[in-house]
Amino acid sequence: MTHLHAPRATRAGGEATGVPTYGWLIVAALSATTTVGYGVLYYAYAVFLTPMATALHTGTTVIAGALTCSILASAAAAVPVGRWLDRHGARALMTGGSIAATLLLLAWSRVHTILALYLVWTGIGVATACVLYEAAFAVVIAWFRERRGTALLAVTVVAGFASSIFLPLTGHLVGRYGWRSAILVLAAIHAAITIPGHLLVRRAPRPVADERQAPPGTAGKTPSAAGADRSRDDGERRRVVSAAVRDPGYWALAVAFVASNAAVAAVGVHLVAYLTELGHTPQFAANTAGLLGILSVTGRLATTATIRRASPATATAAMFVVQAGAAACLPLVGRGNLGAVLATLGVGLGFGVSTIARPAILADRYGTTAYATLSGILAVPLTVAKALAPLGAAAIRDATGDYLWVVEGIAGLCVVAAAALLTVRRVDGSSEA
Template identity: 25%
Template sequence: MNSPQPLSLQRVLLCGALIVTLSMGIRHGFGLWLQPITQAQDWSRQTFSFALAVQNLSWGVMGVFAGMMADRIGASKVLMMGALVYALGMAGMALSTTPLMFALTTGVLIGAAHACTTYAVIYGVIGRQIPAEKRSWAMGVAAAAGSFGQFLMVPVEGHLIAQLGWQNALLVLAAATLIIAPLALGLREPRHTTSHAHRDQSIAQAVAEAFRYPSFRLLMAGYFVCGFQVVFIGVHMPSYLRDKGLGPEVASYALALIGLFNVFGTYAAGSLGQRMARRKILAAIYFGRAIAIAIFLAVPISPVSVYVFSAVIGFLWLSTVPPTNAIVAGIFGVSHLSMLSGFVFFSHQIGSFLGVWLGGFLYDRTGSYDVVWWLSIALGVFAAIVNLPVREGAIARPVRPAPQAA
């Protein structure tokens, strides 16, 4: 009987990119629903922000378990399950009539769906199926697909809201998420690549080793800042721009520009990660974000300043994803990559929770987003500093004797 062949590079990238395009593309437009939903339901911005904060926390918590399952039973099964949960969550977001129901559907369900249909699961397949010399580049391509999804889907979502109303627009998107299920079939891995026979460590040993390693903890600290910044901007910037007197089309174009330039940024970060120290790439990204936000707040606000800021911050948006995950793969190997990426991403989602929730909480208390903007600047400098000492080389492990041939 012939041994199963690994998936082709083209197949992994095509199916993985399309899944991330759809899953992340829908997510990036959630900020467009803040005002329509809060006005229709007579809720505060904090109510909406709390549900989105729960979503990010659910995504982080469930990402660890989704990664474990993907490493153990295969990514395709996890992706198909995620597609169904995504559709249920989007329908629940449309039909919720109380803050609790909204938090459970928009928060818990959609967050769990994101855990099953985005980077940690897709990157596990890339890590197992793509050679190490192309891995950072391939991760950059997958991240760029998620960015293209934002560029593509945010204007579509704005158009759907305008033409169908916010509830019907959500139901249309709920149906669209089911497309992920057939795409997942293209990522069915040969059985031997997820077999426990190829693992030198148990799950508990892999987790203990990672959390003992200082560089892993530094990566988690930097990723916390990434989550805080991008989710605060993605969710609250549309309302911030309206508060400044700019039309709703400016917010839609701004989010689309972030997605467009993030295509170039994530691809560039993945490609550069094959040729230079990834820790330096991460430090430059975080420091660049801090500078961009500071300049944005300092200059008079106008559509032009918003579009320039969106292009710059878009280039730096998810460009942290390929080098961070490539470092994790380089240090610990690929046997538990989805799970370990899930732990790093959990830190990202704690930051996301605080960024989106604090945005709504402090706005309701002060009538302004200024405190969170300046906090984002300070955290950007912090993340740049903590990434510089990261060690990227493979971790030293005791050499185990090879099993005797029968």
């Protein structure tokens, strides 16, 4: 059985053809835009739950449902967005998505009904599919080869501070100006950084190998030759996607990252409530849970360093095992302050791991030709898991009367994620035998 890696070709310097310096400019731009995008279009929403519920005369559960709709809309858009990125590049899509998101933020500041809120946030969900990690990673993957891990790390490390920046900023804005005016300020910040930032994005030049393999006489890029190039590229993308979806390793990756996403989403929503249930004060619980954002950056750094000595799948599986052990121990040691902090540290180390490992594994395994399409296919179940896992955890908590089975279930999901990644390694080994 032959390995399913797509052919890749780069210049001697390791990056895609073109000027590497511009690739690093794009990395800097995407680091800023994803930080603002996640901060404004995701994390800030938590601050608006109570004031919006009061203003719209409803409960916070109803208000939170709009964010769930947004996440599901993002999942629905993931595959067509991935196909667009592979075929046309990211500049127009990401710039248009930033403009659309800004206009929808302005509309959000004027909503007066639940229906309007849900419609606006469904639109924001589609926009986020065009501008956040999935699209940004597709750009980075196309520009970099040997220093790809460093470039991905740069984007995710900076964006890892989105919650640390925008949660307190949004709280300050709401307290001082009210929630509607706070949204207008966030919309202005979003427009000022993301629109010009995405205008800097351009498609990575065609690799040298493609130039060498072009049919004689096409160097002038006549319309017919350009059309032939596009047809050949489309055919190659279809071949890579078809081979990948028949690869057991691809679906093992899907299982691994769906399980990890579900665990992370459940922890992110329920950790404060569980620590409070264990007897800690709400302030201590919130401060301890706040370590998760900082530790996600630490986990990304540790994973990147480990990948240099081991395969990405093995390094990521090791992080998931640490996360599983910490979650399993939380009910045993979490009633004490030190135990709660240490267990949270262990869980938090796994928070940002899949974010940086998944694009690296996909690109290494299948190449860059159809990366965005393959990533988009995976993004659908991953995003659905992110949306539904907290609801499932809440249902288990209500059915059992405490969080014990929720936390042990989270540990089990981390074990499943690690085992699935190790399965990928076994599949690779058998295919090479």
